Amino acid sequence: MVKLIFRLPSLALACMLGASALPASAHEHPAATPMARHWQERLAAAKGSAVSVAADEQGRLWSVDMRQGQLWLSRSTDGGKRFTEIGKVNAQPEAILADGQSRPLIAVHGEVVVVSWSQAQPKLHTGHVRMARSEDGGISFAPPVIVNDNREEIGHGFNAMKMDRQGNLAIAWLDGRERSAATRKGGKYAGSSVYYATSSDFGKTWTANAKLADNTCECCRIGLAIGPDGSTVAQWRHLFAGGVRDFATAVLKPGAPVLRASEDGWEISACPHHGGDLAIDAGGRRHYVWFTGSARKPGLFYRYADGGQFGPALPFGDLDAQAGHPTVFADDKQVAVAWREFDGQHYRLRRMQSSDRGETWSAPATVAEAEGATDLPLFVQGATQPLVAWGTAAGVRIIDLREVP
Numbered sequence: 001m002v003k004l005i006f007r008l009p010s011l012a013l014a015c016m017l018g019a020s021a022l023p024a025s026a027h028e029h030p031a032a033t034p035m036a037r038h039w040q041e042r043l044a045a046a047k048g049s050a051v052s053v054a055a056d057e058q059g060r061l062w063s064v065d066m067r068q069g070q071l072w073l074s075r076s077t078d079g080g081k082r083f084t085e086i087g088k089v090n091a092q093p094e095a096i097l098a099d100g101q102s103r104p105l106i107a108v109h110g111e112v113v114v115v116s117w118s119q120a121q122p123k124l125h126t127g128h129v130r131m132a133r134s135e136d137g138g139i140s141f142a143p144p145v146i147v148n149d150n151r152e153e154i155g156h157g158f159n160a161m162k163m164d165r166q167g168n169l170a171i172a173w174l175d176g177r178e179r180s181a182a183t184r185k186g187g188k189y190a191g192s193s194v195y196y197a198t199s200s201d202f203g204k205t206w207t208a209n210a211k212l213a214d215n216t217c218e219c220c221r222i223g224l225a226i227g228p229d230g231s232t233v234a235q236w237r238h239l240f241a242g243g244v245r246d247f248a249t250a251v252l253k254p255g256a257p258v259l260r261a262s263e264d265g266w267e268i269s270a271c272p273h274h275g276g277d278l279a280i281d282a283g284g285r286r287h288y289v290w291f292t293g294s295a296r297k298p299g300l301f302y303r304y305a306d307g308g309q310f311g312p313a314l315p316f317g318d319l320d321a322q323a324g325h326p327t328v329f330a331d332d333k334q335v336a337v338a339w340r341e342f343d344g345q346h347y348r349l350r351r352m353q354s355s356d357r358g359e360t361w362s363a364p365a366t367v368a369e370a371e372g373a374t375d376l377p378l379f380v381q382g383a384t385q386p387l388v389a390w391g392t393a394a395g396v397r398i399i400d401l402r403e404v405p
Contacts, residue, residue, distance in 0.1 A: 049375065050391065052104055052389070053381070055108070055381070057165055062074070062108045064106045065098070066096050068093060071096065071117065072085060073085075073089055086137070086138040089115045089134075090132060097127065101220060101274075102221070112202045113138045113141075114132075114161070115133075116147070120157075126153045126155055127155065132144040149208065152177065156176065158219065162232065164226045167201050169202060172195070174193070174194060174217075174219075174222070175192060176193075178214060179191070179192065189214075191215045193215070194234060196232075196234070212252060213236070220276075222235065223236070224278065227280040231251050234250060234252060235261055235288055240260070245266050245268055247262040247290050249278070259305075266294040272291075274291045277326060277328045284307075286305045287302070287304050287328050288328070289327065289339075291324050299315055300326050300339055302316060304358040311358070316361075324339065328379070330357075334353070334354070337352050338388050340374065346370065347370045347374040348368070349368040349369070349390055350364050368390065368399055370397075385400060387401075
């Protein structure tokens with residue numbers, strides 16, 4: 001079942017296709033370079049192409065998209081056939097990043113609607129993580145707040161957010177405060193760090209900012225999932241010894257061990273702009289998907305983990321068709337993976353599914369095609385079935401993988 005929700009206000013082709021890998025140094029020198037000028041032009045345009053979709057416990061679908069510096073909330077009560085615009089999340093326009101790896105995110109439970117986003121600052125690659133909350137179904141929002149308690153004009157962004165039906169809510173982001181502190185002391189610091197804050201009452205109150213990990217990639221989105229015990233797990237691209245940018249994972253709690261989630265050995269002194277994804281099933285098994293450009297084994301991979309014990313890495317997707325940007329869904333024993341490929345003329349949404357918690361898989365299949373620019377496919381947050389939201393030049397599609405042969 002493929003449903004057209006609404007037309008996107010605009011599609012920024014370069015961002016939708018995935019930005020080229022940027023040198024790591026590009027995030028350290030805010031001089032008047034062509035990149036800095038591009039940053040200023042991007043902020044002045046105040047356009048975004050990414051749309052996020054979430055489901056509430058009643059099965060209603062909620063979406064948020066950015067138009068000229070303001071986030072707009074819409075809701076569907078018919079499974080995505082038609083969305084009704086509810087109103088603005090932020091009353092005052094601001095510079096919001098809304099494309100590719102960095103997008104506004106939404107989570108809903110009952111009449112509580114929480115939206116988080118990255119607010120860009122004038123200095124190159126700087127910003128704040130913002131959040132706004134509604135208790136009346138999005139009719140009105142409290143004034144937005146800055147989540148990061150460090151207010152330097154440095155990098156705070158690439159926010160990830162997840163919420164479960166018990167009120168557990170987490171926001172994690174890439175943060176530049178450790179590098180800034182090292183620079184002030186005349187030292188060096190590789191990459192960024194992962195910081196987070198959590199709530200146990202649907203975002204009404206929050207813990208203080210806490211650091212999860214040092215030396216992370218600066219521009220790949222974070223995978224985030226909440227397990228059946230209420231604990232939140234993150235997955236991010238990490239900077240390992242020797243310039244290797246593979247994936248790491250940890251539970252969001254003080255002192256949690258950082259585990260290596262992939263052993264690809266991708267040596268690259270640049271930002272791949274290609275984050276992974278993570279889901280946790282009802283039994284607590286973690287399901288990871290990611291992309292690597294490692295020379296010895298490039299492409300997309302899946303693996304599961306029970307606690308700290310990881311299963312084998314399973315390759316999937318057609319590397320010759322530029323397979324990328326995987327997303328994963330898990331519920332009980334059902335696991336589904338979706339990703340994007342390009343055949344030279346059309347983008348294809350591909351999927352494979354497992355009915356035994358990732359032990360065995362169906363053959364990959366194409367479930368949708370699109371011409372022109374397309375967004376990253378993402379599973380609808382909070383949905384109890386594998387619904388994929390896929391932005392295309394014609395509009396955003398909601399695809400129920402259970403109803404696709």
